[in-house]
Amino acid sequence: MEQIITTGNKGKGVRSDCFMTFALKDNGGLEIVLESKVEVMYGNANRKLAREVLDFFGIRNAVLKIEDSGALPLVLIARIEAAIKKQISSSKEFLPDLLPQNQNSTEKDRSRISRLYLPGNTPSLMINAGIHRPDGIILDLEDAVAPDKKDEARYLVRNALRAIDFYGAERMVRINQGERGLDDLEWLVPHHVNLVLVPKCEKPEQISDVNKRIEMIRKKTKQKNPVWIMPIIENALGVINAYAIGASDNVVAMAIGLEDYTADLGTSRTREGKESFFARSMIVNAARAAGIQPIDSVFSDVGDMEGLKQNVLVSKALGFDGMGCIHPRQIRVIHENFAPANDEIEKSMKIVVAYHKATEQGLGVVSIGTKMIDPPVVKRALNTINQAVKMGKLKESWRENYEQV
Amino acid sequence: MSKYDKLLTNAAGRIVPTIINGKPAIPYMGIEKFKPTGRKAAPFISTCADYPDDGNKVVESLKDALIRSGLKDGMTISTHHHFRDGDLVANQIFDIAKELNVKDLVWFPSASFPCHEPLAKYLEDGTIDHIEGSMNGALGRFTSKGKMKGLGVLRSHGGRYQAVQDGEVHIDIAVIAAPTSDPFGNSNGVDGPAACGLLGFALADSQYADKVIIVTDNLVPFPCIPWQINGNLVDFVVVTDKIGIPEKIVSGTTEVTKSPDRLLLAEWTARFCDEAGIIRDGFSFQAGAGGTALSIGIYFADILKERNWKARFARGGSNKYLVKMLEEGLTEYILDGQTFDLEGVRSMRENPHHVNTSPFTSYNYHGKGNFASMVDVTILGATEVDVDFNANVVTHSDGYLLHGIGGWQNCLFAKCTILPLPLFRDRIPVIVDKVTTLCGPGELIDVIVTERGIAINPLRKDLIEKMKNSNMPIKTIQELKEEAEKICGVPEKPKFGDEIVAVIKWVDGTVIDSVRRVIV
Numbered sequence: 001m002e003q004i005i006t007t008g009n010k011g012k013g014v015r016s017d018c019f020m021t022f023a024l025k026d027n028g029g030l031e032i033v034l035e036s037k038v039e040v041m042y043g044n045a046n047r048k049l050a051r052e053v054l055d056f057f058g059i060r061n062a063v064l065k066i067e068d069s070g071a072l073p074l075v076l077i078a079r080i081e082a083a084i085k086k087q088i089s090s091s092k093e094f095l096p097d098l099l100p101q102n103q104n105s106t107e108k109d110r111s112r113i114s115r116l117y118l119p120g121n122t123p124s125l126m127i128n129a130g131i132h133r134p135d136g137i138i139l140d141l142e143d144a145v146a147p148d149k150k151d152e153a154r155y156l157v158r159n160a161l162r163a164i165d166f167y168g169a170e171r172m173v174r175i176n177q178g179e180r181g182l183d184d185l186e187w188l189v190p191h192h193v194n195l196v197l198v199p200k201c202e203k204p205e206q207i208s209d210v211n212k213r214i215e216m217i218r219k220k221t222k223q224k225n226p227v228w229i230m231p232i233i234e235n236a237l238g239v240i241n242a243y244a245i246g247a248s249d250n251v252v253a254m255a256i257g258l259e260d261y262t263a264d265l266g267t268s269r270t271r272e273g274k275e276s277f278f279a280r281s282m283i284v285n286a287a288r289a290a291g292i293q294p295i296d297s298v299f300s301d302v303g304d305m306e307g308l309k310q311n312v313l314v315s316k317a318l319g320f321d322g323m324g325c326i327h328p329r330q331i332r333v334i335h336e337n338f339a340p341a342n343d344e345i346e347k348s349m350k351i352v353v354a355y356h357k358a359t360e361q362g363l364g365v366v367s368i369g370t371k372m373i374d375p376p377v378v379k380r381a382l383n384t385i386n387q388a389v390k391m392g393k394l395k396e397s398w399r400e401n402y403e404q405v
Numbered sequence: 406m407s408k409y410d411k412l413l414t415n416a417a418g419r420i421v422p423t424i425i426n427g428k429p430a431i432p433y434m435g436i437e438k439f440k441p442t443g444r445k446a447a448p449f450i451s452t453c454a455d456y457p458d459d460g461n462k463v464v465e466s467l468k469d470a471l472i473r474s475g476l477k478d479g480m481t482i483s484t485h486h487h488f489r490d491g492d493l494v495a496n497q498i499f500d501i502a503k504e505l506n507v508k509d510l511v512w513f514p515s516a517s518f519p520c521h522e523p524l525a526k527y528l529e530d531g532t533i534d535h536i537e538g539s540m541n542g543a544l545g546r547f548t549s550k551g552k553m554k555g556l557g558v559l560r561s562h563g564g565r566y567q568a569v570q571d572g573e574v575h576i577d578i579a580v581i582a583a584p585t586s587d588p589f590g591n592s593n594g595v596d597g598p599a600a601c602g603l604l605g606f607a608l609a610d611s612q613y614a615d616k617v618i619i620v621t622d623n624l625v626p627f628p629c630i631p632w633q634i635n636g637n638l639v640d641f642v643v644v645t646d647k648i649g650i651p652e653k654i655v656s657g658t659t660e661v662t663k664s665p666d667r668l669l670l671a672e673w674t675a676r677f678c679d680e681a682g683i684i685r686d687g688f689s690f691q692a693g694a695g696g697t698a699l700s701i702g703i704y705f706a707d708i709l710k711e712r713n714w715k716a717r718f719a720r721g722g723s724n725k726y727l728v729k730m731l732e733e734g735l736t737e738y739i740l741d742g743q744t745f746d747l748e749g750v751r752s753m754r755e756n757p758h759h760v761n762t763s764p765f766t767s768y769n770y771h772g773k774g775n776f777a778s779m780v781d782v783t784i785l786g787a788t789e790v791d792v793d794f795n796a797n798v799v800t801h802s803d804g805y806l807l808h809g810i811g812g813w814q815n816c817l818f819a820k821c822t823i824l825p826l827p828l829f830r831d832r833i834p835v836i837v838d839k840v841t842t843l844c845g846p847g848e849l850i851d852v853i854v855t856e857r858g859i860a861i862n863p864l865r866k867d868l869i870e871k872m873k874n875s876n877m878p879i880k881t882i883q884e885l886k887e888e889a890e891k892i893c894g895v896p897e898k899p900k901f902g903d904e905i906v907a908v909i910k911w912v913d914g915t916v917i918d919s920v921r922r923v924i925v
Contacts, residue, residue, distance in 0.1 A: 015831050038832050040803045041896035070831030073894060127892075128666050131856045165892075328665035392876070 005086045007152045008079040009121070010067045016124040018071040022083040025061040030054055036068035049073055053080045053094050074163040075123045075156065082152035096163040098191070105225035106170045106194045108252045111135050111390060112293055113322040114334045115172060119144035121153040126160050130167035132328035138172045141184050142199050150176065154187040161191040170194045172230070175210075182213045189214055190221040194228060195252070200260070201231035202238040207248035214250075228252040230295070234260035239279045242286035253293035255324065256283045259300075271307070273314070284319035298324035305333055312337035339391045340384045348381035348388075349402060355382070356399070408535075408556040409905055417795075417843055421916040425908060426511075426535065426555050428573075433917040436848055441771060441914070446572030448613055460589040460627055462642045467494075467620060468501045470641040471578065474616035476501075478508045479534075480577035483614065485607040486516035487582075487594055487743060491653030494582040494620050496520075499527045507532065511555070513574060514538040515565055515606040516809045520653070528553055537574060538565070539799075539809020540907065548906050549805040551922035557806075557907030559799055559920075562606065562742070563768025563775065563815035564910050569609040571771060573914055579610035579617045581634060582648045586621040590639025591632035594744075595754040597623030599649035602723070602744025602753050604633045605763035611638045622648045633761060655746045662696030666856055670825040671697050673877065674784060674854045675704030681871045683782045683821055684708055691720035691783040691816060697825055698784050702726050709735045720767070720780055723749035723759065731759060740776060742767055742812060768815035770912040775815070783819035787826060789840045792882050794847030794862045796824065797840040799909065802833045804899030804923040806907060810844060814912050817849035821868070828855040834889040834896060836882060841899070843918040844909055858885050900924045 002023055010019035032050050036043050050064060064080070071079070074096040081094050115136035118125050121144075129137050139157045141150065161171055173188050174197040175181035181198070188196065198210055207229060214227045229250045233239055234257040246254045258276050262269045269275070280296065287294035296315040299308045308330055315323055316338055323334050340348070350368055355378050358366045366373040388394040395401075409422035415432035423430055431439060456462065464470050476482075482502075484495040495514060502510055510533050512524070517536065522543040527533045535555025540548045548557045560568060568574040583592035584599040594601045599622060611617050611634050619634070620643045629636075662668060678684045690705060692698040702719075703726055709715055715734060721727055721741035725748035730736045732752075739759045744750050752759045767776045777783075787796040788807065801807040816822065826835045836853070851868060853860045858880035861868050872879055880888075890896075901921035911917040 038896075040899045041833060042894060044897065045894055070833070072832060072892065128856060131669060132665060329668065 003087065005083045007082045007086070008071075008075075010069065014069050014124075016070050016072065016075065016127060017122075018069065018076055018079055019067040020079045020083045021063075021065040021067075022080075022087070023063050024059070024087050025063060027061050029061055030059065031063045033063070033065040034068060035066070037070050038068065045073075046076060049076060050080060053077050053084070056094050057081075057084050057088065057090055057092060059084060059088075071123065072127065074159040078155040078159045079152065082155045085155075086151070093158075096159050098162045099165055101165055101168075102162060102171065103192050103225075104194075105192075106228065108228065109293070110170065111322075111387070112170070112253055112295060113338045114325050114331045115170070115295075115322065116325045116328060116331065117144065117174075117298070120157045120173075121145045121149045123156060123160070126164055129328070130165060130169050132331050133167065134169050134325060134328075134331050135322070136170035136172045136195070137166050138174050138197060138324075140174045142174045142176050142181075150180070154184060158187040158191050161188065161193055172197060174199060174232075182209060185210070185213050185217055189217040189227055190223055192223070192225055194225070196227055196229055197255070198229060198231045199257070200234050200238075201245055202233075202235055203241055204244040204248050207231060207245060207251060211249050226250065230255055232257045233279070233283060235264040236261070239282050242282055243289055246286045246290035246292050251290070251292055253295050253321070254283055254287045254290075255295040256280060256297050258297040280315075280318050280320070288319070293321040294319060296320040296323040298326050299330065300326065302327040302330065305329070308333050309337050335391060339393055340388050342393075344384055345388045345394060348384040349394075349398070351378060351381035352385050353399065353402060408554075409908075415916065417846060417917060419843055419918045421908060421919050422556075422905060423916075425558065425916070430908070431915045433911050433915040436846060439913045439915050441571060445570050446575070446613060449615065460587075460636075462590055462636075462639060463588050463624070464641045464643060467497055467580075467618070467643045467645070468504075470618045470643050471498065471501055472505070473641060474578045474618060476505065476507055476578060479510070480507075481511040481513050481537075481575060483513040483576045483579045483610045484515070485581060485604065485610065486514060486518065487601040487604060487606055488599065488649040488654045490518040490520045491599075491650035492518065492520055492582065493650065494580060494648050496523050498580055499524055499532055503527060503530070503532045509534040509554075512536045512538065513576060515562065516811065517541050517544055519543070539811075540806045541808055545806035545808075549800075549920070549923045551902070551904055551906050553906065556905065557920070558910060559810055559907060560910045561768065561810045561814035561912055562764040562812045563770055563777070564810070564912050564914065565606075566609045566764040566769040567771045567912065567914055568910070569613045570769065571914060576610055576614035577616065579607065579614035581607040581610060581617065581619050583619050583621045583634060584648070585623045585625055585629055586619045586634075586642055587625050587627040587629035587636065588642055589627050589629075590617070590619050590636035590642050591627070591629040591634065592619050592621060592636070592639075593629060593631050593633040595631070595633075595750060596625075597621070599623070599647075599651060599654060600747075600750045601649070601654050602750045603741065603761035605742055605761060607634060608763040608765055611635065616640045618643060620645060620648055622646060655744070655750065662700055664696070666827060667697045668700055669856055670827065670854055671700035672704055673856075673859065674701050674823055674825045675708060677823070677852065677854060677859060677872070677877060678705070678782055678821075679708055680875050680877065681821075681868055684714075686712070686714040687717045688781045689716055689718045689720070689779065691780050691819065693722055693785060695786055698786070699724065699726055701784050701825070702730065706730050706733075706735050720776070720783075721745075721749065723752065725749070728752040728759070731756065740767070764812075764815075768812055768912075770815070771914075775818075777812075777815045778818040778820075780816070780819040782821045782823060783816040784823050784825065785813055785816055787824050787835070787845075789835060789837050790824060790826065790850070790853055790882075791837050791840045791847070792886060794850040794853070794882065795840045795843050796845045796847075796850055797842045798844045800842040800920060802841070802896070802899070804841060804901060804921075806920060810909070814845055817845050821851050822849060823852040823854060824850060825854040828857050828885060828889045829893050832893045834886070834893050836886040836889060838886075842909060842920055846917075853882060853885070855885055857888055860885050
């Protein structure tokens with residue numbers, strides 16, 4: 001019985017994507033039908049590429065219809081591969097070239113102030129995500145992908161990890177819950193994913209399962225890069241277990257998801273957020289105790305920049321190091337308001353100058369005038385200055401000018 | 406008569422005809438190279454003896470007015486596009502022509518819109534021989550397929566005024582839809598149900614046409630104040646039920662973009678202008694009506710507000726955002742060529758600092774100067790730019806005619822011309838080796854802002870110097886092109902036939918390029 005398979009997206013508003021209709025045949029050879037918005041420019045290239053993928057998987061007789069709305073090659077081949085693998089089982093993978101800039105690993109304590117969520121099955125939003133300069137991008141295989149699209153999204157996310165330039169953003173993926181999530185890792189770990197977000201995390205065992213699977217895949221594929229983990233705490237049990245979760249291996253940051261959490265509490269999310277005060281503080285405390293970064297929930301009204309700003313200021317005051325974004329326009333507001341305030345920077349500059357002076361003179365104690373500065377205060381000032389430099393609020397060479405004053 | 410004849414290679418290296426629709430044409434010679442001699446065209450002398458003393462020029466219908474104007478085969482009929490996609494008048498003219506069995510007309514609009522698609526049937530049946538103006542949408546496809554009988558001629562707004570003034574185009578009958586008019590023909594665009602702000606695009610038509618017909622749905626007793634069109638130039642006034650669809654007159658792209666990618670382009674463009682020292686107290690700018698351009702105005706406004714500066718003038722296309730700047734004192738004047746929304750119309754009606762201008766004052770290259778070259782920075786779009794900074798605004802990447810030139814060519818004369826463009830649109834790279842159709846020479850295009858980097862024209866050593874220490878991603882245009890091709894792949898070119906279907910005029914009336922038939 002001939003089975004007709006479809007993958008991808010089409011219709012009004014769909015851009016940079018394609019829709020495949022695929023059927024294996026008993027005879028008749030390969031028939032490729034292409035309807036493309038960019039026929040003049042890329043019609044021939046697309047037909048050639050489609051044939052290459054079919055040949056690669058040894059498909060001899062099939063009909064493949066491609067409705068193309070300007071998909072990049074990495075999208076086109078992901079859609080075709082996903083369609084083929086719904087029909088035949090193969091351990092082969094048709095991979096796009098790996099960009100040199102997508103092979104790097106990231107530091108445990110790198111800045112994670114902003115991380116931009118991108119639906120894992122929507123290529124148009126991925127292609128330009130990096131130009132908005134978030135600290136990290138999250139290709140989301142979980143809630144942002146419809147259940148019947150979850151398989152094909154894996155191929156797209158894998159290809160995106162390899163072939164889309166995110167301009168220095170940390171490459172993160174949110175995996176699914178449970179077994180599906182562990183299987184997701186097969187599409188990610190060999191392809192230099194930097195960090196994996198584990199949703200609905202309530203027990204440290206979930207993290208060790210993820211760690212085990214990652215280790216297995218790393219060994220199998222000789223992947224050298226570390227894969228960091230960011231659990232997302234989304235219910236009461238998770239909040240109670242936050243420290244144990246945060247202290248698990250390879251966990252570098254812990255986020256809170258307030259929509260599910262408030263539902264679990266039997267309340268609803270308010271703008272002031274009193275209902276989540278405990279949970280947020282708990283996450284901050286647990287994360288600090290575990291030596292990792294506490295990350296706040298997303299702000300879901302993408303049109304309300306002033307509301308976002310207020311939310312960020314509260315978040316920062318509670319002790320969070322960053323926040324998720326669901327729209328690129330949120331990135332700047334989050335960066336600007338998580339950034340150290342000007343008076344904070346000025347105070348820190350004084351302390352850092354005093355610290356360097358003390359170090360140069362071999363003094364054990366840092367002091368300004370007659371006032372001694374405690375080591376944690378110095379550490380905090382150094383952090384503030386680093387952050388200010390990173391965010392462009394201060395020149396890296398600021399001390400040269402500062403000491404002249 | 407053949408559509409065109411005697412091909413030559415012009416100074417831009419493009420092959421162009423020197424006979425167009427039976428009339429001689431001059432190939433493009435370079436910027437500021439062609440200097441015309443002789444005198445301007447002039448209309449006939451009229452006498453009051455032939456017009457009613459009581460000033461009442463109202464006739465029964467448009468058909469009546471056209472017949473009295475002597476409508477006949479081969480005439481050139483002009484219309485304006487202040488009603489944009491809400492125009493109900495232009496199509497009627499040709500319905501009447503068809504009814505009267507008049508053939509081979511030349512339609513000379515200041516621009517065409519999707520609402521004019523029904524005219525394709527008159528191009529097919531010979532009622533209209535060809536269009537001189539813009540060929541958008543369905544009319545563009547019609548032309549690009551080589552189906553238009555005569556040769557299409559595309560001009561800028563300034564070039565249109567120049568062509569009429571220089572006698573290159575002789576308008577036999579001008580039909581001017583006017584939102585408000587008196588029986589004498591004094592008319593304006595600020596009042597009435599079809600208010601569109603101003604009527605500047607019809608100025609040349611009123612001054613130079615043999616016969617001038619005003620069509621209005623809002624007749625007021627003499628005097629119609631203000632009169633933007635001078636009744637002393639008008640032959641007939643026609644009153645109808647409805648001349649335009651208000652929602653479509655003031656539609657267009659009048660909301661700022663919500664696309665984060667386009668907002669980034671806008672933000673970078675404004676930041677570039679700031680870092681390059683272009684924005685200063687008393688500067689001037691022109692930004693178009695596209696979503697990206699509107700946002701740039703908003704970023705400009707933020708910068709001005711923060712520094713307590715103001716612009717001396719802003720050139721419109723006006724819209725609510727520009728009006729807000731005017732009313733908040735962030736710009737002293739709006740010099741407006743067309744109003745894009747009702748706020749623009751209101752402001753023009755109420756505020757003497759919101760001034761209506763025309764292609765004569767703003768753009769006409771054969772005048773004693775024009776406003777366009779006095780603007781500090783102008784922000785424009787393009788469908789393609791090549792590695793020599795030449796740009797195309799009329800043909801799409803598949804080779805079909807898509808847009809008119811508008812004021813685009815004229816605006817290139819600003820002190821700094823910036824094109825904010827996405828590096829690729831749905832896999833279609835914007836930067837190419839050689840533009841399909843040359844509309845603007847690279848010498849006049851200074852900066853290309855894309856989301857992946859900014860290219861400054863090597864001719865602008867001053868700008869390169871100013872941006873030397875900037876943190877902005879300054880790249881060469883070649884680098885940008887390669888970056889796009891790395892992402893999208895190298896595109897194939899559309900296939901063209903030899904046959905020329907339209908020509909592009911430069912601002913001085915010379916022929917800068919030809920558009921060839923698309924082979925499907």
